[in-house]
Amino acid sequence: MSTPLRPGDPATLGRYELAGRLGEGGMGTVFLGRGPDGRPVAIKMVRPELAYESEFRARFRSEVNRAKQVPPFSTAEVLDADPDHEPPYLVVEFVDGPSLAAEVREKGPLTGAALHSVAVGTATALTAIHSAGVIHRDLKPGNVLFARGGIKVIDFGIAQAFDATSQHTRTDQMVGTVAYMAPERFDPKDGRPVTAAADIFAWGAVVAYAATGRTPFAADSAPATAMRILTQPPDLTGLPQSLLGPVERALAKEPQDRPTARELLDLLLAGSVPGPVSPAPQSSPAPQSSPAEHAVPIPPEADTMMMVAATAAPEKPRRHRTRAAVAAGAAVLLVAAGVGAVLRYMGVAGGFDAAGDAPSTPASASATAKPGPAKSVTPEEKLKKIMTGKHRTLIHVVEIDRDFALEGRYSELEAKDGTGAKSEFALVPAGVDHLIRALYDPNGPEVCLGIRLIPNEAAKIVPTTCDTSEGTLFELFPTKRKDDQGRPTYYITSDRHGSLQWRADPGEFYVDHTGDAEPATTFSFVDRGPMPSPSPGR
Template sequence: MSMPLRPGDQARLGRYELIGRLGEGGMGTVFLGRGPDGRLVAIKMVRTELVHDAEFRGRFRSEVNRAKQVPSFSTAEVLDADPDHEPPYLVVEYVDGPSLAAEIKDNGPLSDTALHSVAVGIATALTAIHGAGVIHRDLKPGNVLFARGGIKVIDFGIARAFEATSQHTRTDQMVGTVAYMAPERFDPADGRPVTAAADIFAWGAVVAYAATGRTPFAAESAPATAMRILTQPPDLSGLPESVRYAVERSLAKDPVERPGARELLDLLLAGGKAQPLTVTTRPLSGTAPPVSTAARPASGTVYPSGGIVPPADVLPASAPRRRSGKLVLAALAVALLAATGVVAARYLPRGSSASADPSLAPSAAAHSAAPSAAATLTAAERLAAIKGGRHRTLIHLAEDDRDLALDTHYTEVTAGDGTGAKSEFALIPLGVDYMIRTLRDPSDPREYCLGVKILKDGDARLVGADCENSEATVFSLLRTEGNKTDDKNRPTFWIYNETYGYVQWDSAGKYLYVQEVGDAPPVSTYSFVDRGPLPSPSPS
């Protein structure tokens, strides 16, 4: 339900008429608006103190571009944004329904059936969000809304723009609600990036709250709650068996021990009956030796020989985890069917069961089959292996049918014919971002990645640089508008650096440069050509 506008509130933002207030928070004010077509929308107007911050606007633009790639099932669709408006704003689908926080406050904890549907719905939303390279960062009951036919997760994809603007966000003002924040978020000084695993922790805390009406680390103050998150096991008393195992795993202190969003779906659709196992993560054939989850290195760990073993839970949600694409789609379809029962199930009388509708039951066949280890990799599996840092790749310039190359002395990157080691690269995952390592000279003890160099005339060029995590060497892969593909039907991406802009190809001058673009999308798009597994790390 919206509240009236206050004196001094604007009547319009861009093309949108403002007709009421929906809420206010640390990021800004949310208005109920009406678009030119008469559709009701929710409009988040950014805080006034951030209006003149160029760094914030750049990050806001980047995060909005990411958020637009998120499929709209179980999430509120991102419809529009104007980072250059005074003030900047974001337009999303308006969901006319109560939040999970309001529902629990008014009616108490959910019944087992409704709880399971909510858990599946949020996990489905996280699968979509993480698959688009986005981390929510502020998942909490207030950001889970009941809608017709299911639930909608809102406010994803822009928290990073606020959190990363250091002059406006002090260490005691991190974006997020303490009770749902993962342990690693309280100690950013240790150098670990926030990954998708932080959202998985929040999922566990939200589901526990929905089941019991209290958070699993509840204490008398925010600092005391943070201390319990860091040092104490969760209080899961009263949690139904159907979700207990998944919640326990999600609330692990170490992010690498938490499941990914898709694995959560598997656990929930299997009835939550899985038992803890000692799991060994086995990379694809020809890559690094098996790594025990207990000894798994930190995200983006680079071995002396150049092999990279990323945590499974920071891989894109599109990574199939050694299952066939058909099984993945079947599991997601079952998840969506299960999630559609959430509203009806919530309002059943306490203690009653949902009607036995076979269309909402998880399919045993979806969990009994498994592809053979020798199965040929699908296109999605190859892309996941490249983005996970396990396979070599060519970086194909789709518009000119050429491939990036770093030739001699690690100077400017050029576009060539895709032959030789100079054209091969490996991605190093850093949460949802990447460093791009050249494989041109495996005998060189130093490692070189792609980086941005500012020339004397102010132009920015793509060059070879030391593989150090810096603003010049970290890039995002943004899926192109309309999910376009190249001539071989491979997905295409924009390569984007948050500080300097998009990687572009000058076809006349035959060089690559980096530049922010205006309202029009960047002209250069890139696809990734699988060149097989990376060599295993050499014995120490």
């Protein structure tokens, strides 16, 4: 589903007329367009700052030429490109169908023929992509679409031009999505380049997600997920026996132990697969949520995601959800040939243990412990309890010294003096992001903050249901500044829609992209004590 063009968007690109926006990501903006024959197409316009680099244009041209050689079965066909246009753009087949991510989120895991269709269709797509000398680099459920006639894989072919350009090859950057990234991408050895084997690992994670509704290394934070990818076997509980062998082989830690795409496809079509390499840990499947009632229309995920590490120079907030690197406990620094990377999410996740959870005390220990003086809770511990949904919080708007306030289900978010239940919220973890739940009515239905899109205007913050969607998930991105009480400050951002900000005239909150500029509004969190039982924390 597309959204309207924004002020400043071009009306045309080359011979293509632009009709709306499909998405935005690390490389640029994806538009819904129409060719001279009226055929709908998806047009990826490269970010202007990349277009100025001659090396990027050269790599873009090379990658586009390769992508055009990919057979158009099980993939979105590359139709056209103009590397010399200002800015450059790529035109691909428009696939009018839901993504695998949306299908699983709204209807639950796939079974039977539908699941095997996804497994075979994505393996077929990778066979075609790899045979043309292309590596996808960001295979994930959002890039697998259900089209008329079968599965279509999108967004392949030009990620390497972005990843390998001189300005974008620092050791603290890469292209990908953490939950589907192969171990070697976090810990490269001897400067070896990414190979097609990384796509095979992503295939295994995608099929496991399709079958179970969760990723095989799922954890409460991106750092914990990355650590599990590096050190733990996958949790494949619920995967049908017919797919267990291929998926386990695809998720092997070492690239050379994974099958090629062709071998993978042969295994699936033959219906005879080797037994598991090693037993997967067994645990109860994650509960499935009910179909989401989205606060905003959700366009397909349309671009690769740039990940930037905390060890880099101070960065402006980005709209790219995943970042490269790993932290566990306070932090774990991965070093390979003298090169390390640490997730930007350390500012939020640094207090988690290796599994991404807050430390707990065994029941046996609490039963035998002798009473002692009450231990004071440090500000860091309070913040961790807020971030994990265990404590209530005021959300303080630093620049105007006011706090979030929501009077009721049909009120807009306001800035008030921080008194009463209307100003109390819970930050409910949802993967690497958070739902922001209002607590003004503990006995009423759950209400969370969501984003309402308004044509030709900045998006607004409104109350909505607490379903996880791109309209209700917010990233808490730490800044290096503190408020006047010494509390850490954060930007609150939406991966798709931009940063949450305050506008003094007419006095309202809104969400919009800030480009290369830092958002003008920062937020801190004021502890208001434990949540009532049961807590909304997950």
